Amino acid sequence: MISVSDLSYLGLCQIAFLFNKKAKIVTRAMMQGAKRHNELQQMVTAYTDEEIVEKTAKGEKFVAREISVTDYENGLRGRIDELHFLGHNEDRRNAVVIKDDKFSYANFLGMNDSHRIQLSSYAFMMPNDPKFKDLVRVVGASINFRKFDSPSAVEFKISGSQLSSWTEQIPGLARLANDILSNGAAPQAQGFALIDSEWLPVSKRTCTSCKYNKVCSVGRKMLSG
Numbered sequence: 693m694i695s696v697s698d699l700s701y702l703g704l705c706q707i708a709f710l711f712n713k714k715a716k717i718v719t720r721a722m723m724q725g726a727k728r729h730n731e732l733q734q735m736v737t738a739y740t741d742e743e744i745v746e747k748t749a750k751g752e753k754f755v756a757r758e759i760s761v762t763d764y765e766n767g768l769r770g771r772i773d774e775l776h777f778l779g780h781n782e783d784r785r786n787a788v789v790i791k792d793d794k795f796s797y798a799n800f801l802g803m804n805d806s807h808r809i810q811l812s813s814y815a816f817m818m819p820n821d822p823k824f825k826d827l828v829r830v831v832g833a834s835i836n837f838r839k840f841d842s843p844s845a846v847e848f849k850i851s852g853s854q855l856s857s858w859t860e861q862i863p864g865l866a867r868l869a870n871d872i873l874s875n876g877a878a879p880q881a882q883g884f885a886l887i888d889s890e891w892l893p894v895s896k897r898t899c900t901s902c903k904y905n906k907v908c909s910v911g912r913k914m915l916s917g
């Protein structure tokens with residue numbers, strides 16, 4: 693099983709995806725982020741999986757946090773920060789908006805391809821997860837960018853139709869991720885751009901900001917060239 697947070701590294705670079713799997717680097721921001729996620733979790737009602745399924749099936753409007761989803765067919769698993777259930781639509785599916793929280797010390801410049809892969813993976817997996825099968829319709833998603841030292845947040849939203857065009861790419865990304873991890877494909881210095889749905893060579897700028905640039909010979913070569 694590949695986690696969605698690992699898969700999202702394919703938006704940065706295939707080599708970064710492999711490094712992330714082999715050598716996890718835990719940064720101060722990641723530790724702080726985990727702490728803030730726990731604090732947000734304390735602020736909402738906690739439901740069991742059974743309660744969530746029951747409320748979803750009844751078409752109730754509610755908010756749930758830290759929900760695990762699994763797609764066994766494509767070997768993907770993930771945990772969604774927050775789900776807003778909006779109630780039954782005309783097909784008696786509970787309309788749901790996926791919300792992700794991102795914390796950082798830096799200012800946010802906008803949504804990148806890793807963020808897009810993460811959101812569209814969740815949107816792809818949710819209707820395939822056994823507990824939500826035939827019960828939900830994903831109608832949108834957003835990322836709430838929060839700074840550690842500020843109470844304000846900036847929310848970037850994605851519509852349901854934009855998400856469904858991106859979700860088509862997720863099985864292919866999961867296949868490539870498995871091929872790279874089983875040595876069936878050599879990782880390239882390329883990142884997947886969901887907006888254009890194609891692999892693009894990483895730029896020197898990406899390498900400068902990549903946390904693996906000290907260990908990646910490809911990145912070092914790009915920066916010196």
Ligand code: SF4
Binds near residue numbers: 704705903905906
């Ligand atoms: S340094 Fe550049 S090529 Fe190497 S993993 Fe990072 S983004 Fe990819």
